[in-house]
Structure formats: C-alpha cells, structure tokens
Amino acid sequence: xxxxxxxxxxxxxxxxxxxxxxxxxxxxxxxxxxxxxxxxxxxxxxxxxxxxxxxxxxxxxxxxxxxxxxxxxxxxxxxxxxxxxxxxxxxxxxxxxxxxxxxxxxxxxxxxxxxxxxxxxxxxxxxxxxxxxxxxxxxxxxxxxxxxxxxxxxxxxxxxxxxxxxxxxxxxxxxxxxxxxxxxxxxxxxxxxxxxxxxxxxxxxxxxxxxxxxxxxxxxxxxxxxxxxxxxxxxxxxxxxxxxxxxxxxxxxxxxxxxxxxxxxxxxxxxxxxxxxxxxxxxxxxxxxxxxxxxxxxxxxxxxxxxxxxxxxxxxxxxxxxxxxxxxxxxxxxxxxxxxxxxxxxxxxxxxxxxxxxxxxxxxxxxxxxxxxxxxxxxxxxxxxxxxxxxxxxxxxxxxxxxxxxxxxxxxxxxxxxxxxxxxxxxxxxxxxxxxxxxxxxxxxxxxxxxxxxxxxxxxxxxxxxxxxxxxxxxxxxxxxxxxxxxxxxxxxxxxxxxxxxxxxxxxxxxxxxxxxxxxxxxxxxxxxxxxxxxxxxxxxxxxxxxxxxxxxxxxx
Amino acid sequence: xxxxxxxxxxxxxxxxxxxxxxxxxxxxxxxxxxxxxxxxxxxxxxxxxxxxxxxxxxxxxxxxxxxxxxxxxxxxxxxxxxxxxxxxxxxxxxxxxxxxxxxxxxxxxxxxxxxxxxxxxxxxxxxxxxxxxxxxxxxxxxxxxxxxxxxxxxxxxxxxx
Numbered sequence: 190x191x192x193x194x195x196x197x198x199x200x201x202x203x204x205x206x207x208x209x210x211x212x213x214x215x216x217x218x219x220x221x222x223x224x225x226x227x228x229x230x231x232x233x234x235x236x237x238x239x240x241x242x243x244x245x246x247x248x249x250x251x252x253x254x255x256x257x258x259x260x261x262x263x264x265x266x267x268x269x270x271x272x273x274x275x276x277x278x279x280x281x282x283x284x285x286x287x288x289x290x291x292x293x294x295x296x297x298x299x300x301x302x303x304x305x306x307x308x309x310x311x312x313x314x315x316x317x318x319x320x321x322x323x324x325x326x327x328x329x330x331x332x333x334x335x336x337x338x339x340x341x342x343x344x345x346x347x348x349x350x351x352x353x354x355x356x357x358x359x360x361x362x363x364x365x366x367x368x369x370x371x372x373x374x375x376x377x378x379x380x381x382x383x384x385x386x387x388x389x390x391x392x393x394x395x396x397x398x399x400x401x402x403x404x405x406x407x408x409x410x411x412x413x414x415x416x417x418x419x420x421x422x423x424x425x426x427x428x429x430x431x432x433x434x435x436x437x438x439x440x441x442x443x444x445x446x447x448x449x450x451x452x453x454x455x456x457x458x459x460x461x462x463x464x465x466x467x468x469x470x471x472x473x474x475x476x477x478x479x480x481x482x483x484x485x486x487x488x489x490x491x492x493x494x495x496x497x498x499x500x501x502x503x504x505x506x507x508x509x510x511x512x513x514x515x516x517x518x519x520x521x522x523x524x525x526x527x528x529x530x531x532x533x534x535x536x537x538x539x540x541x542x543x544x545x546x547x548x549x550x551x552x553x554x555x556x557x558x559x560x561x562x563x564x565x566x567x568x569x570x571x572x573x574x575x576x577x578x579x580x581x582x583x584x585x586x587x588x589x590x591x592x593x594x595x596x597x598x599x600x601x602x603x604x605x606x607x608x609x610x611x612x613x614x615x616x617x618x619x620x621x622x623x624x625x626x627x628x629x630x631x632x633x634x635x636x637x638x639x640x641x642x643x644x645x646x647x648x649x650x651x652x653x654x655x656x657x658x659x660x661x662x663x664x665x666x667x668x669x670x671x672x673x674x675x676x677x678x679x680x681x682x683x684x685x686x687x688x689x690x691x692x693x694x695x696x697x698x699x700x701x702x703x704x705x706x707x708x709x710x711x712x713x714x715x716x717x718x719x720x721x722x723x724x725x726x727x728x729x730x731x732x733x734x735x736x737x738x739x740x741x742x743x744x745x746x
Numbered sequence: 747x748x749x750x751x752x753x754x755x756x757x758x759x760x761x762x763x764x765x766x767x768x769x770x771x772x773x774x775x776x777x778x779x780x781x782x783x784x785x786x787x788x789x790x791x792x793x794x795x796x797x798x799x800x801x802x803x804x805x806x807x808x809x810x811x812x813x814x815x816x817x818x819x820x821x822x823x824x825x826x827x828x829x830x831x832x833x834x835x836x837x838x839x840x841x842x843x844x845x846x847x848x849x850x851x852x853x854x855x856x857x858x859x860x861x862x863x864x865x866x867x868x869x870x871x872x873x874x875x876x877x878x879x880x881x882x883x884x885x886x887x888x889x890x891x892x893x894x895x896x897x898x899x900x901x902x903x904x905x906x907x
Contacts, residue, residue, distance in 0.1 A: 201892050201904060204891065204892050205890070205892045205893075205894075208889060208890050208891060208892070209890070211889070212889050212890060215889075216859060225859075228829065229829060229857060229859065232829055232830065233859055315830065315832075345894040345904065346894055346895060346903065348894055349890065349893060349894070350894075350895055351835065351862070351863035351864075351866035351867050351893070351895065351897065352832075352835040352836055352839055352863075352866075352867050352895075353832075353835075354832065354835075354863055355829075355830060355831065355832025355835065356832060357832075421903070429836050429839070432832060432833060432835070432836045433805065433809070433833055433836050433837075437805075437830070437831055437833075467843060471901075472896060472901045472902050472903060472906060473903060475905070476905060476906070478905075479905035482905070
C-alpha cells in the first residue's frame with residue numbers, strides 16, 4: 190500500500206480477513222441452500238454487517254477508527270459502482286453503508302474489501318463494534334498522545350473475540366487523545382481518555398455506561414487512571430462482567446448502561462476490580478514492544494518545513510470571498526506550521542447528509558494523494574477529513590472539491606447536521622428524516638445567516654434508537670409516529686463534547702411541515718438574547734429552556 | 747444426539763437428565779449421570795457416594811457456587827438455552843481459568859458456526875442436535891486458523907506469540 194502511514198496488515202491480519210470471507214461465503218451458501226435456519230443466519234450476517242432493510246439488504250463496511258487510504262477509498266467507490274447504486278453513506282461510527290447490495294453478492298464484496306485490508310466484521314450484531322476516535326488524531330496541537338495506536342490494539346483484540354461475540358447487546362468503544370472530545374466518547378459503552386497522572390505517566394481515564402437510544406446516559410468514571418499496559422486486561426474484565434450480568438430478558442434494557450445504573454457505579458467497579466484481579470499482569474498485559482510496534486504505524490508525516498513560509502494563502506483569501514468563507518468554516522488549525530486540517534462537507538444542499546457518490550469517492554482519493562499523504566478520515570458527524578494539507582495547496586484543493594459539491598462552507602453550522610437515513614431506508618425508523626433535512630436546508634440556505642448563528646450542532650434521528658444522536662445536539666430532532674403521521678420532537682441543550690449532557694425536550698412534537706419554522710423561532714430567541722460572542726450552547730445554558738418554549742408554543746395558541 | 751470430542755463423533759457414556767425427567771422419575775440410574783446443578787445443590791448428601799457425576803448449568807445458575815465445587819465433577823455441561831445467550835462462553839472461560847480438568851460440554855443451542863469460538867473458550871465436548879449435524883461440520887474447528895486473543899489451549903494473545 191505504498192508509503193502511507195497507517196496500520197498495515199501483516200500475514201496473520203490478512204489471513205484472518207481472507208478466512209473470514211470464505212467462512213461467510215460458506216454460511217451464505219448454506220443459508221441459500223436451506224441448510225442454515227433464518228434466525229441463525231441472522232446472527233451470523235449481522236456480525237458481518239449485513240442487515241435486511243426496508244428496501245433491500247444494507248451492508249455496513251468497517252472503517253477502523255475512521256482512517257483509510259486512497260487505495261481503500263477507491264475500492265469503496267468501486268463497490269458502490271459495481272454492487273450498489275453508485276453511492277454510500279458515512280455513519281456516526283465512521284463506517285460506510287451501502288443500501289442496495291444483493292445478499293448473494295456480499296461474499297464477493299467482502300473478498301474485494303479483503304484485497305485492500307478492509308472488512309465488515311462486527312459492524313453490527315451484539316458484539317464489540319468498530320472503535321472510534323478523534324478525526325484530528327495525530328494532528329491537533331493539544332493532544333497528549335495519538336490515540337490511534339491504542340485503537341488498533343483494541344481493534345485486534347476485539348476482532349472475532351470468541352467470548353464476546355454474543356453479548357447482551359451491541360458494544361461501542363471510543364478513544365480520545367486530549368482534552369477536547371470530538372468522538373462523543375461519553376455516550377459510548379466505554380469511553381477511554383488518554384490522560385497524564387501526577388507522576389507524569391500516560392494512561393487512560395475509563396468511563397463506562399454511556400449511550401443514547403431509548404435510555405440516554407452520560408458515561409461514568411470507573412477508573413480515573415489506568416496504566417496503559419493494562420488496557421486490554423481491564424477491557425476484558427469489563428466485558429466479562431457485562432457478558433455475565435447484563436440483562437438478557439429485554440433487549441431495550443440490555444446495554445451496559447442499564448447494568449451500571451442498576452448496580453450503581455461503585456458496585457459495578459467493584460465487580461470489575463474483582464474480575465480484573467485474575468487477569469491483571471497476565472497474558473493480556475501489553476508489552477512495551479507491542480505498544481511501540483503499534484505506534485510505529487502512526488508516525489507523523491514528513492512535513493515540509495518550508496510550508497510555514499507560504500504567502501500565497503493570504504493573497505487568495507483576500508481575493509476570493511467564497512474561498513475565504515470555506516477556509517474559515519471548513520479548515521482547522523494543524524499542529525504543524527504551514528498546514529491545515531481540511532473537512533470535506535458531505536452536507537451539500539438538498540442531498541442526504543453523509544451520502545457520497547462513487548465519483549466523489551474517487552475524487553477525494555485523488556485529492557488525498559495529491560495534497561494529504563494519501564490518507565482520508567471519516568468523522569462521527571458524517572464528513573470526511575484530509576488531515577495534512579499545506580496552506581499553499583488549499584486554494585487548488587478547494588476549487589476541485591467545490592466543483593464536486595464537497596466544499597459547501599457549512600462545517601459546524603446548522604446545516605452540517607448529523608442525520609440517520611430515517612424511514613426512507615431504515616426498517617426501524619418511525620419517521621422520515623431526509624425530507625426534514627431538505628426543509629431545513631431550504632429555509633436556512635443563507636450563509637450569512639448561518640455564519641451569524643455560529644457553531645451549532647443539529648442532530649436528527651428517525652426513531653428512538655437515536656442513530657442521529659439527537660439527545661446530544663445543541664438542537665435535537667426526533668421523528669415520532671402519531672397515528673400514521675410523522676411528528677417531530679425537539680430537544681435543546683445537548684452536547685457530545687467534553688461537557689457531554691443530554692438535551693431537554695422543548696415541548697410537544699411539531700408537525701412535519703412546521704419543523705424549520707419552529708427552528709427559526711428557537712434561533713430568533715438566541716439571536717435576540719445572546720451576549721456578544723456567546724454561542725448557542727452557552728446562551729442556552731444561561732437562559733434555560735423557558736424563553737425558547739414560550740416563543741415556540743405561544744405562537745401556536 | 748451426536749457428541750463431538752476431538753472433532754470426532756463418539757459414543758456418549760453419560761446420561762443427561764433434566765429437571766422434568768428427574769421429577770417424573772426420581773430414581774437416578776446407576777453409572778455416569780449429568781444432573782442439573784440446582785438438583786445437585788438440593789441433593790448433595792444423596793449424591794455424595796457417586797464417583798462419576800456431572801452437572802449441567804446455565805447462566806441463571808449460581809456460578810460462584812459452581813466454581814467452588816467444580817473439582818467434584820467429571821463433566822460440566824453448559825447449556826445455551828437460546829442462540830443469543832452468550833453467557834456460556836464466559837462460564838467455560840471461568841472453569842478453564844480455575845483449572846477444571848474434567849470435560850466441559852456445550853449443550854442446548856449448539857451448532858456448527860459457533861464451534862470454533864466454543865473451542866477457543868475451553869469447551870471440549872459438543873452435543874449437537876441430530877438434524878443440525880453432518881460430518882463435514884467438523885471443518886468449523888479449523889476454518890479460522892488465526893486469532894488475535896489467544897485461546898484456552900494457548901492463552902497468549904497475538905503479540906506474545
């Protein structure tokens with residue numbers, strides 16, 4: 190895979206995915222031949238990312254901790270073109286979903302993925318899912334350590350784990366490397382934060398029992414400092430306590446958050462410590478050599494020291510207002526002078542949030558090769574990132590991205606929404622989301638208005654399962670079904686960042702045609718009452734929900 | 747019901763009795779029997795003289811009590827009441843870790859596609875429903891030749907091998 194600085198499979202890694210493809214091919218064959226009962230194949234296909242959805246099967250392919258090479262992205266484009274309808278959808282677990290594969294062709298798709306060191310293992314099912322992390326890992330100035338080497342260690346440990354493949358429910362882990370949380374780690378089953386103790390050693394703060402869905406909960410600290418060599422043995426202890434004690438009588442009460450709440454965090458921690466006593470300092474203890482080996486795959490790129498001397502960027506910014514707007518919104522400070530992190534917006538006007546066509550994938554792969562060391566990252570808010578772009582290359586990159594509808598200057602704004610596919614695709618959904626996303630885009634297309642609003646997270650889910658993370662948006666929208674009609678419940682004041690908190694319900698749900706108008710009223714309260722540079726989140730914290738509630742429901746009387 | 751040991755179908759020397767059978771016919775047969783662990787707990791005195799004894803447990807049983815008494819048993823059968831109940835994998839791991847030397851037998855919802863994981867977790871015998879078993883199914887033990895985590899047979903994770 191050339192010179193790219195990301196994890197490279199060795200013979201064992203490759204053999205595992207190759208054998209997994211053949212194993213699944215045989216499972217599919219036996220199912221189609223009637224030798225494997227439906228309910229059993231269901232569990233097996235889910236553990237390979239294959240759902241049966243409203244229209245067709247849906248295949249979710251893993252992008253481990255959101256990192257991929259240009260070669261891999263071209264393969265994803267090829268799959269979209271060859272086996273699907275020419276597009277894919279980036280998910281909040283930084284994976285990619287295809288909405289129209291044929292069940293009998295899935296083994297061939299998996300074989301193609303294995304050619305580029307990819308797979309769909311454990312992207313669904315009651316097992317440990319794709320570990321996610323900060324999309325700015327390794328390039329943000331204030332991180333303690335790059336979290337990706339640990340993500341890769343967790344990826345290997347959790348992949349085809351024989352004991353933890355039939356957990357009470359799905360299990361999600363996120364890792365962050367510094368004080369800022371861009372991975373929603375506190376609403377994960379396990380959140381791991383790299384921290385430094387008083388002795389100056391690096392280890393993990395461990396949170397357990399966060400999650401969204403029907404019972405949204407912010408995770409609780411079970412260990413304030415875990416020396417890093419104990420990472421796997423401690424995870425092993427948590428998972429075993431959960432596997433044995435998590436509820437299995439009701440799938441809506443089966444997540445680890447319910448267990449932690451039922452036992453209390455002290456009792457849960459005690460059980461974990463008791464279990465950990467058996468495995469601590471045992472075979473799962475990470476060796477210094479293994480940590481160093483994993484780190485060796487994520488070395489910083491060979492940055493150009495001259496890049497800091499660039500003067501062309503300022504000229505372009507002064508000359509081109511559209512470019513300047515994009516630079517302001519869609520690029521982020523890089524730890525290396527002369528470089529920027531570029532966010533490619535997958536939230537174009539009137540198109541499904543998070544969707545990307547095969548041609549766009551190919552184009553992003555080309556941009557990555559030309560301008561960003563051949564690497565691409567997917568983000569939990571459903572965009573793509575080119576993490577290492579020279580300032581002097583930004584203008585050229587922007588022109589190409591803009592021509593492919595990948596440069597809408599809306600990152601971090603109201604129209605950069607997290608959104609699940611909703612009723613149009615998902616068999617679980619109660620209400621549509623894509624039509625509401627369009628309605629919001631039509632209403633709030635004016636960029637000056639959007640920029641005036643500043644940073645604001647709008648998250649929308651088509652059902653209570655909360656794949657669109659509505660509980661942790663500054664503004665959350667939840668689609669509900671009332672007697673066959675779609676209605677939308679609005680929450681305010683959520684956050685998935687380091688100050689994670691759950692939004693409060695504004696009041697009774699609004700009709701489908703009223704969603705954008707209702708948002709306009711909410712935003713008007715903010716614009717009228719904000720103080721100086723106050724963000725929507727800060728204004729809400731100061732004002733509380735009442736003024737918003739009054740404005741929205743007073744008018745309706 | 748075929749019993750697989752060392753990837754071979756063998757004759758089962760044990761008679762496994764469930765709670766309903768024991769209620770209907772309380773007289774235990776001579777020889778090697780496997781009884782529910784709850785039955786064992788309630789009849790420990792009567793069972794004390796038996797040399798060859800097996801018990802059958804599932805995730806709802808008192809696993810702490812089982813682990814305390816495990817050396818008393820020649821066979822511990824772990825029941826998978828439904829496919830989605832994965833507690834049996836951890837129970838097997840506990841027994842193996844505690845040094846149990848007898849047979850760890852998977853019973854209940856046991857089928858080809860989980861044999862590999864069961865083997866890694868320390869199971870040594872598998873009761874498979876007649877209609878769900880063909881001799882080719884033993885390929886399941888070897889179709890995945892690599893793992894990252896290690897297994898009961900070789901507990902070293904990949905980075906220690």
